[in-house]
Amino acid sequence: xxxxxxxxxxxxxxxxxxxxAQVSRLRVFRLLVGAGPDGLCPGQIAAxxxxxxxxxxxxxxxxxxxxxxxxxxxxxxxxxxxxxxAMQQLMQFMTAHCCHGEPCVAMPAMDCSAxxxx
Numbered sequence: 850x851x852x853x854x855x856x857x858x859x860x861x862x863x864x865x866x867x868x869x870a871q872v873s874r875l876r877v878f879r880l881l882v883g884a885g886p887d888g889l890c891p892g893q894i895a896a897x898x899x900x901x902x903x904x905x906x907x908x909x910x911x912x913x914x915x916x917x918x919x920x921x922x923x924x925x926x927x928x929x930x931x932x933x934x935a936m937q938q939l940m941q942f943m944t945a946h947c948c949h950g951e952p953c954v955a956m957p958a959m960d961c962s963a964x965x966x967x
Contacts, residue, residue, distance in 0.1 A: 862942050864915040865935070873900060874908045881918055881931040888921070888930035 869875050876898055881889060889897075895905045909929060912918040916935050921928045947953055 861916070862939060865917055865939050868911050868915045868917060871908075871911075873898070873904070874912055877905070877908050878912055878917060878931060881929055882933070882936070884930070886930065888928045890926050890928055894929070 869878060877894060880894060880897060891902065891905055891909065894900075894909075895902055898905075900908075909918065909920070913920055913929075917932055917939075919930050919932050921930070
């Protein structure tokens with residue numbers, strides 16, 4: 850079941866931003882963004898970020914609960930992916946009222962290859 854990011858009001862944005870306002874969750878999310886559509890299994894994430902499985906599980910649940918990541922079962926393994934559409938919705942929400950209502954330059958599309966070093 851895919852929930853996605855609920856931006857019907859400010860509550861969804863607040864939940865997503867609150868989830869990202871913690872260093873470990875921000876690192877997990879950025880790692881999943883970097884992994885692209887292939888995503889990563891918890892063991893790969895834990896090894897890369899040097900975090901315990903228990904702590905990682907907590908952070909993954911928080912990111913999933915706010916709709917920023919998805920989880921897919923592959924046999925006995927789980928694979929996590931950043932929900933890029935949810936991230937774009939959050940960015941659109943954050944910039945929806947820019948430039949005091951005056952026409953402005955549209956936000957450029959994200960080029961995932963440009964930030965590979967992050």
